Amino acid sequence: MSNKIATKDEIKSFLTDIFTKEKNISIDKLSPDRPLKELDIDSFGFLEVIFSIEHQYNISFPKNYEHLVTIQDVIDVTHDLVLSKQ
Amino acid sequence: MKHQRRVVVTGFGLVSPLGNTVDELATNIFAGKSGIKQFVGPYLDKLNCKVAAQADFDPGHYFEKKSDYSILDRVGQMALHASKEAVKHADLDMDKVVKDRTGVYVGTGMGGIHSVEDGYQTLFVEGENRLKPYTVLMCMYNSPAAAIATHFSISGPNLTFSTACSSSAVSIGQAMKDIRYGEIDVALAGGTDAILAYASIKSWEAIRTLAEEDKEDISKSCKPFSANRTGLVIGEGAATMILEELSHAQARGAHIYAEIIGYGAANDFKHIAVPSVEGQAAAMQKALDDSGLNPQLIQYINAHGTGTKFNDETETNAIKQIFGEHAYQLAVSSTKSMHGHLMGAAGVLESIITLLGMQRNELPPTINLEQPDPKCDLNNVPNQSQKIDNLEYAMSNSFAFGGTGATLIFKKSVGKHTA
Structure with missing residues (x-):
C-alpha cells in the first residue's frame, strides 16, 4: 500500500501485472478499451482481480460493479476511489 | 449371500x-x-x-x-x-x-x-x-x-x-x-x-x-x-x-482388492468424548450382523487404537465382548503408531492398510509397544509385522468424539463367503 496518491498510469501498470501474471492473459489483449467480458475471466476470477486492487490501494469497490465495462473503467473507478480516500 | x-x-x-x-x-x-x-x-x-x-x-x-x-x-x-x-x-x-x-x-x-x-x-x-x-x-x-x-x-x-x-x-x-x-x-x-x-x-x-x-x-x-x-x-x-x-x-476386468461385506454404525451415547465398551461393541456387532459372517472367521482387526489410556483399554474390552475366546486368536493392531491419527482420513487410510495386508498375507504391526499392558492383552502384532497363511477376513474400527462408531468388514476373495 503506497502513501502517495496513485496515478492512473501506476494503476494501469498494476492491473497489467495482475492480468498477465495471475490471470495468464497476454499483454496484447490489454488495451484500455477492451471490454472485460472479452478477457476470458469468469466472475470469480474477476472477484480476485478486484480483491487484489482493493488490497493494493486499501479501497473498497461498491458491491455491485456491473457498470464497469472496459479496463479503462476499472482504472478510472480505482483512481476515483483512491482520490476520495484522501 | x-x-x-x-x-x-x-x-x-x-x-x-x-x-x-x-x-x-x-x-x-x-x-x-x-x-x-x-x-x-x-x-x-x-x-x-x-x-x-x-x-x-x-x-x-x-x-x-x-x-x-x-x-x-x-x-x-x-x-x-x-x-x-x-x-x-x-x-x-x-x-x-x-x-x-x-x-x-x-x-x-x-x-x-x-x-x-x-x-x-x-x-x-x-x-x-x-x-x-x-x-x-x-x-x-x-x-x-x-x-x-x-x-x-x-x-x-x-x-x-x-x-x-x-x-x-x-x-x-x-x-x-x-x-x-x-x-x-x-x-x-x-x-x-x-x-x-x-x-x-x-x-x-x-x-x-x-x-x-x-x-x-x-x-x-x-x-x-x-x-x-x-x-x-x-x-x-x-x-x-x-x-x-x-x-x-x-x-471392465478390474483388479478387485476386496469386497466390503459389512458396515455398522452405532452411537456411543454415554458421553460426548469418553468411549464405552457397549458403544464400541455395538458398531462391531452391527457390522457383523450386516455381513452375516460368523465372527470366528475374523482374523485381523485394524483397531481404532489411538494410543490414549481410555480408548485402547475400552476397545480391547469391546473386542473381547464381541468375540469371546476368539479375541485371543485374532490379531488386533494399531497402525496409528506409525502414521498418527489422520482424523477424518483415519478410517479410509486404515482400511487401505488392511487391504494391503490381505494382499501380502501380512499383519501390520503396532510399533512402540514397549511395555505390555495387562489390560490390553490381545495379539497386538507388537513392533514387527506378522505373516499369515491367508488373510481372508478383516475388520477396521473407527470411533469418534461425538459418539459415531463405524466398523467395516472386508473379505479378500469375491467367491461366496461362509456364514
Missing part, C-alpha cells in the same frame, strides 16, 4: 505421513516405520505438544497449474490428489463411467481449518478488513468433495460426512450402501483432514489427549496398547477408495 448387489474395492490413492503412493505406504507400514516427527510450522515455540505426523505434500509438485489448487484449502488439495491417484490405481476410465450413477463421499472432521485460521489471522491479527474472495469456498466442509466431483464431472450424489474421527469409515459405509441399494454403481469414497494449524493444535492440547513427546526418540511418541502410552499424535492426509458394484468391476 445376504445382499444381492455386492460392493468391491478396485483401487485407492492417498496422501499420508508415510508417503503419497500406495507402494511407499506399504513399504513403510510393513517395515514398521514411523512418520511421526517434530511439527514444522508457525508458532512452534508456543506449542506444548510439538509432535505431529505431517504429510510431505507440496501442492505445487502435484498440480499442473497454481490456479488448480490455489482456490482449495490444504484439506481439499490433498483429497483431490488422492482421488486422482485412486482413479488411476483402479484403472478406471472416468470418461466411460455413467456420471449420474457415480458418487463422491468424503469424510472430514474439521474441514478447511487452515483457511479459517488464515482468515482470522488476516482480520484479527493483521487488522485488515477484507478476506480473499474464495474464503467461503475454502472453509466449507463440502469443499473437498465438491473439488473431486467437479474435477471428474460427477453428477450423482456429492456427499460430505463429518463425524470426527470416524468420518471416512462412515463415508465408505454410506457409499457402500448406496451401491448396494442400487442408487449408484461407482463411488469415490474416503476422507481428508489437515488440522495441523496452530489454533487447532491448541484446541487438541486443551482436551488433553495428545501424546507426550518421547524424549529419546520423538518418532516413538505414539504407543498404542503399551502401558506407557500417553495419547494420540495428530496426523494429516487424505485417502480415497474406488468402490464398484461387483458386476460393474468384473465387466
Whole structure:
C-alpha cells in the first residue's frame, strides 16, 4: 500500500501485472478499451482481480460493479476511489 | 449371500505421513516405520505438544497449474490428489463411467481449518478488513468433495460426512450402501483432514489427549496398547477408495482388492468424548450382523487404537465382548503408531492398510509397544509385522468424539463367503 496518491498510469501498470501474471492473459489483449467480458475471466476470477486492487490501494469497490465495462473503467473507478480516500 | 448387489474395492490413492503412493505406504507400514516427527510450522515455540505426523505434500509438485489448487484449502488439495491417484490405481476410465450413477463421499472432521485460521489471522491479527474472495469456498466442509466431483464431472450424489474421527469409515459405509441399494454403481469414497494449524493444535492440547513427546526418540511418541502410552499424535492426509458394484468391476476386468461385506454404525451415547465398551461393541456387532459372517472367521482387526489410556483399554474390552475366546486368536493392531491419527482420513487410510495386508498375507504391526499392558492383552502384532497363511477376513474400527462408531468388514476373495 503506497502513501502517495496513485496515478492512473501506476494503476494501469498494476492491473497489467495482475492480468498477465495471475490471470495468464497476454499483454496484447490489454488495451484500455477492451471490454472485460472479452478477457476470458469468469466472475470469480474477476472477484480476485478486484480483491487484489482493493488490497493494493486499501479501497473498497461498491458491491455491485456491473457498470464497469472496459479496463479503462476499472482504472478510472480505482483512481476515483483512491482520490476520495484522501 | 445376504445382499444381492455386492460392493468391491478396485483401487485407492492417498496422501499420508508415510508417503503419497500406495507402494511407499506399504513399504513403510510393513517395515514398521514411523512418520511421526517434530511439527514444522508457525508458532512452534508456543506449542506444548510439538509432535505431529505431517504429510510431505507440496501442492505445487502435484498440480499442473497454481490456479488448480490455489482456490482449495490444504484439506481439499490433498483429497483431490488422492482421488486422482485412486482413479488411476483402479484403472478406471472416468470418461466411460455413467456420471449420474457415480458418487463422491468424503469424510472430514474439521474441514478447511487452515483457511479459517488464515482468515482470522488476516482480520484479527493483521487488522485488515477484507478476506480473499474464495474464503467461503475454502472453509466449507463440502469443499473437498465438491473439488473431486467437479474435477471428474460427477453428477450423482456429492456427499460430505463429518463425524470426527470416524468420518471416512462412515463415508465408505454410506457409499457402500448406496451401491448396494442400487442408487449408484461407482463411488469415490474416503476422507481428508489437515488440522495441523496452530489454533487447532491448541484446541487438541486443551482436551488433553495428545501424546507426550518421547524424549529419546520423538518418532516413538505414539504407543498404542503399551502401558506407557500417553495419547494420540495428530496426523494429516487424505485417502480415497474406488468402490464398484461387483458386476460393474468384473465387466471392465478390474483388479478387485476386496469386497466390503459389512458396515455398522452405532452411537456411543454415554458421553460426548469418553468411549464405552457397549458403544464400541455395538458398531462391531452391527457390522457383523450386516455381513452375516460368523465372527470366528475374523482374523485381523485394524483397531481404532489411538494410543490414549481410555480408548485402547475400552476397545480391547469391546473386542473381547464381541468375540469371546476368539479375541485371543485374532490379531488386533494399531497402525496409528506409525502414521498418527489422520482424523477424518483415519478410517479410509486404515482400511487401505488392511487391504494391503490381505494382499501380502501380512499383519501390520503396532510399533512402540514397549511395555505390555495387562489390560490390553490381545495379539497386538507388537513392533514387527506378522505373516499369515491367508488373510481372508478383516475388520477396521473407527470411533469418534461425538459418539459415531463405524466398523467395516472386508473379505479378500469375491467367491461366496461362509456364514
